[in-house]
Amino acid sequence: MRFIKPIALTFLLPTLYCTTPSTAATSLRAEARAILAQDTVSWNQKLPFDNEVLTGKLKNGFTYYIRRNVEPEKRVTMYLANKVGSILETDDQLGLAHFLEHMNFNGLKHFPKNELVNYLQKAGVRFGSDLNAYTGFDETVYQLPIPSDDPELLKNGLQVMRDWAQDALLADDEIDKERGIVMQEMRGGRGVGQRLQDQYFPIVLNGSRYSKRLPIGTEKIITTFKPETIRKFHQDWYRPDLQSIIIVGDIDVKDMEARVKALFSDLKAPAKKLERTRYNVDLLNKNQFIAITDPELPYTVAQIMIKSKEEKTVTVKDYRKQLLISAFNSIVADRFSEIMQQADAPFMQAGGSISGFIAGLDVFSLMVVPKPNQLEVGFKKMMTEFERIQKFGFTQSELDRAIISMNKSNETAYIEKSKKKSDSYVGRYLNNFLKDDAALSNDDSYKITKQLLPTLTLKEVNALISKYYTDLNRDIIIMGPEKDKATLPAEQTVNNWIKEVESQNLTAYEDKVSKLPLLSKEPVKGSVVSNKELKEINVKELTLSNGVKVILKPTNFKNDEIRISAFSPGGSSLYPDADYYSASNAAGLVDASGVGQLNNVELQKYLTGKNIGITPYISERYEGIYGSSDKEGLKNAFELIYGYFTEPRLDQDVYQSIIARSVGSLENRDSDPSNVFSDKVKETLYGDNIRRKNATADLVKTIDKDRAFQIYKERFADASDFTFTIVGSFTEEEIKPYLENYLAALPNLGRKESYKDLGIVEPAQGKRVVVHKGKEDKASVQLAYYGDYTYSESENINMEALESILTIKLLERLREAESGVYSVGASANYGKLPRQRYSFGIGFGTAPDKVDVLIKSAVDEVSKIKKSGPVKEDIDKFVIEQKRQLELQLKENGFWVSYLSGSYQNQEDVTEILRKLDDLSKVSVESVKAVADKYLKEDRMFEFILLPDAK
Structure with a gap:
């Protein structure tokens, strides 16, 4: 589990950007000046239309x-x-x-x-x-x-x-x-x-x-x-x-x-053509306020929306302004990310951004999700940061990092332009047609962005706060749990909070950038001692001098993308229940703390302008690393990997911040019907087993910082049983120095470990479980089968066929024939380790009075397949869908890194993928009927039903 429950907000925060020292920005400016001297664009020039698309309009x-x-x-x-x-x-x-x-x-x-x-x-x-x-x-x-x-x-x-x-x-x-x-x-x-x-x-x-x-x-x-x-x-x-x-x-x-x-060309317009009115949301030139509650809202949210007239992006100058706004948003995101690292941050989430809104409006949206009972202090803390920005602006080093990140994104997009998926172009032309937005070609977008980024000035970015952070056309929305209704503030109270923030004596933000290297010492180089070639799938298996195994698959699916995944057997299964929450969250706490000599804030600044993401994990049966990089960032990526093994850190402030935010987000979790339902499902299947229970505030409080750090270091103390899978745009010659300098230098204790089979299995006998929770007149149904499984390629593909075919039949019956659901589907899951087990589920939402009749219909469709097997036409649909999907998967780095890593975990033949088409051709009416009859046993079926509160 992840200890921080994602907060579902009405308005989302902007994406976080990385940051970096300002020296790179100086280089960027020099490079851009050379480009500008050769080929400049006028700021008043209309943005050019994409010359790589053929467009036209018919006479009609x-x-x-x-x-x-x-x-x-x-x-x-x-x-x-x-x-x-x-x-x-x-x-x-x-x-x-x-x-x-x-x-x-x-x-x-x-x-x-x-x-x-x-x-x-x-x-x-x-x-x-x-x-x-x-x-x-x-x-x-x-x-x-x-x-x-x-x-x-x-x-x-x-x-x-x-x-x-x-x-x-x-x-x-x-x-x-x-x-x-x-x-x-x-x-x-x-x-x-x-x-x-x-x-x-x-x-x-x-x-x-x-x-x-x-x-x-x-x-x-x-x-x-x-x-x-x-x-x-x-x-x-x-x-x-x-x-x-x-x-x-x-x-x-x-x-x-x-x-x-x-x-x-023969499309006809009606004889009397109605005018297609373009509607807008007009500004009212006044402020508005609303405080509302709901019994199922688990936390308080405060939102400020400052609306202004939309400014369309038509010219190069307009485009430049959008770059200024992007830089502004990225710096704000970094500021709030840094605040949230503080142990005493009074909110679980906060921030703000300038963006397009709707129907002719832009919006500066500010948001805070305070910790329980800290609305006032959380609101003021959020507002204080925007007041600080208004009074002092940003620093030049903050802007430099934002520009470097944006430049890196621009460079990456240009490098990958020949590998760009067709779907990614659609939005460009949709928005051009629907909204008259500009549609730049790849080359024009790259060139114009490259030329404009170095011209962005700190004065202009700082001026945006005055333009958008105004006292007019401001909406304040406070949303909280119904139990807090009496304590939610009135409009005047919130206005007073804002005035108090405005009257504070603030100091300017200090941008602290560490000058220390990431690692305190250089690794001691190792070597590659053996290699094995699997020519059928263009894979090499290397063994390093410390026992680390490396699986290499160079590809040309992307021009500059490298995926990395590593695992070692063990995980949280090796620790007692009392340590479970400390063990399962240890890697997350370490990841949030930085690595080596840099804390997380310093690390993000260090990695500015690099396409790198490396994350350690500890699951129930494995510990490992996953992430990605481009060629330019490979050295830093392997530094991070080495650091997570040899120089991890778990900072006290980060620990306190994460625990407090997690506890706050979970405090009122029982107000959400889906949480109550999920709790009951897990209780039915696993009793009170802590390893299968959903996270609660009390369980999160059992995470012990020192014990978590000790467990993390134990799991990563020995790399000799780790298997690394690396897939992407590299050659063996290019990647080998990093393998020798970093992976072969990882610690080797020669431990012989495996995970522990915890023996956690679902009951053999199904049952009906009904939960009443929720205000809305709706129901949720989950039908589920569990049991022992015969793991094999044939069995697996027939289970997948059963999943696909039953989904088709359920849609035809429950949706199209009976109009009882909007969506319905079957899902099959199976595993080989630690023991061969399967689960098979059917899920749908419907009206409470339709639950029983639709369950009967779903079970009837299951019975038909068990009795007579599927119709041949549905098997053909499954086979062609799988073939078409396989064509795409075999050209994706993400698929290969997952497939290869999974195959080595399960100790399976990695060339099996080459026989997938043959396996598909063997799926038949009889084979699908057999797995349905074998696994969808009536007495194993659980009926989990969520109904609204009893009236």
Whole structure:
């Protein structure tokens, strides 16, 4: 487990950036000056459009973007964008933009009823993860990634896009069936977040039309609208002048353009065309305040939103301003990251950022999640930092680090441009069509960013706080647990807090950068003593002089990416229950403390501008390292690995901060229905076993700093039984010096260790367990089977087939036929060590009064497969999906590092992956039937059901 429970916030903090000494910034400026002298751009110049995409507009107003990109090969991604969302709905159409999105999967001119999903599944396209769509306030977007090496499939894929554009059948019976599905989606989305949003949305959206047009709609409209109403919405708004197709992939661009022209030129606009009004959220030029509570909210959140008019990015000067804002946000994130390292930080999370918001607005959003009963002090601490920034600004060294990080990101993106995935281009063209945003080419983005970064000045970045941190158009939202309702502050109280902060005598931030090297001493070099070549999969297995085993797989899947994973048997299983929380959290505490001579704050500054992430871990059966680097950062990456073995640290302030924040985030965890449900499930399966219980405040308090550090050092005291897997863009000659200088220098005690089989298994007899918790009228169901397993390649692939095929049948039955769920699926898990065990689950959400009938339906689908096996068509769907996924996986560094490391852990033949296609061809009706009958035993099935509070 991880001891810090993630905090789900209404508004997210910006991504944290690394920082670095200012000397590199000086070099960057010199380099950029040379570039600027050769090839400058005018700040007033309009940003150039991407010259690598073919774009055009048909006579009927339909727009297209077509780009060739061969990553991945033999694939194409198609999107249909519509400038049509819930904002266009009339009062009797609430929710119908989203409902229409659903209907485009339930009957098209060339794919009646559910034939669309069925046809694409036969081509290996997964419903939900590949084939999907979304509806927002202002747009509805459909996506279809498909193979491009099948001419018939490519032709039909385009036909799907054409049908989506205007040829939904909208049959009465299909509409009525879909009502229940949309209601289940609405029901599933209800909860504490939605209830709070219902209250604060009218404020943050200034009472605008947007606050009255949530895409999900209303229950009354969804359940009662007449089919003519949605047909009218379709006729009015699904028209070519509001539509665009985006096609990126391994295709012939000119051929694709001809196909688009042939297919989409006959799209018709309605005889009477309604005006597509562009709605905005107007500024009210006043401040607003709301304090709200909910019984299921486990912590207090305070949010300040300062709204301003959006400034579009049209010219180079506008783009430069966005770079200034990015630098500002990155420095703020670093400041708050540093504060959170302090033992007495009064909040669990805090920060702020400037960003785009909605409908013509930008927002400066400040947020704090205080520790329990510390709202005032946490709020003031958060505000104090922004006051400090306003009074003193940032330091030049902070800006230098931000610029270096941004430059590194720019360089990395440019290096990887030839390996860029097709999906990553879609957003660029979507935003250009939907929002008129700039769409820069890879080369222009790199060049302009490279030229502009060195021109950013500290004065300009500091000026942003005055521009966005104002006392007008400010919304303050306080959200807390219902039990704290009486103590939540009033508006005047919060205003007084702000005035008190403004009147403080503050001192400027001091940017402390360590001049010490990461390691206190250089490693003593070792050597490679043997190697073994596995030519079939281009892998080498090396043994180092200290016993460390290294698995190398050089690839060309990325231009500059290296993945690293290492493991050693042991883990927390070797320690008694009393030490479990100290053992399982030891690596996390060490990771948060820095390494060698640098604490975590100093380390992040040291690593500025480097694409490096190295993390130690201790799991139940293993300890190890995982991470990644580029070639430039390899020396530092191996320094970190060496440091985590030989010079770990666990700082007192970090320990106190993490424990306090973790305890605070868990204090009211029982107010969340999902936590109560999960606790009961684990209690049923594992009793009071501390190693399977969810984290609680009391359990976190059992973490002993000294014991955790002692355990960590014990686990990493001996590298002789470690296996390192390294995959990516390197050659053996390039990586070998790091193996000898760092990995071969790791300590060698010659221990012979293994993990301990703790004997923790689920009961052999299933049972029904019902939990009542929650305000919303919704239910959650988990059906689960557990038991001993016969681990083999054949058994594994048939279990995966059972998972995939049963998911198809459950969707067809529970969703499409019975309209009882929005989503449902099966999941299979199996393992070889420490003993061969499996679990198989079925999960869905629904209405409380549908629970029993849907469980009966799900079990009936299981029984059908056990009795007669699956239909051959569903096996074919599974096989083609697996083949198509395998094609992609075999060209991913992440897949190979995971596969190779897992194979060595399980002591399996690493070349088995080459026989995967043969294994797939052996999956049959009989083989799937056999595993279903063997493992899905009726008496083993647990029924876990979460229902709302009894009334």
